[in-house]
Amino acid sequence: MGTSDLIQYAHALYNAHGDKAEAExxxxxxxxxxxxxxEEAQKWRAIRGHIKELRGPKST
Known part of the structure; x- marks a missing residue:
């Protein structure tokens, strides 16, 4: 799975699960x-990282 695939998967997961996507x-x-x-664990860590970027900085 290439980087663009991981990014697309992160977008889909975030769109489907919102803020819970990172925990998932x-x-x-x-x-x-x-x-x-x-190797699969590393892919999921990369997906999590992309989801963090999608969420942006936390506001208080």
């Missing part, structure tokens, strides 16, 4: 890491 990506990364799938 983090959970999937953890699950993949625990299952021994380091």
């Amino acid at each position: 990506a983090a959970q999937k990364a953890l699950s993949e890491e625990e299952a021994g799938n380091a």
Whole structure:
């Protein structure tokens, strides 16, 4: 999965789940890491990073 695919997936996940998308990506990364799938875990971490960028800075 290339970078553009990860970005598209991050957009789709964020559009579907809103602010919960980042937590979902983090959970999937953890699950993949625990299952021994380091490459898949890294993809989910990248997706989470893109979702963080989509959300922008947190306002208080």
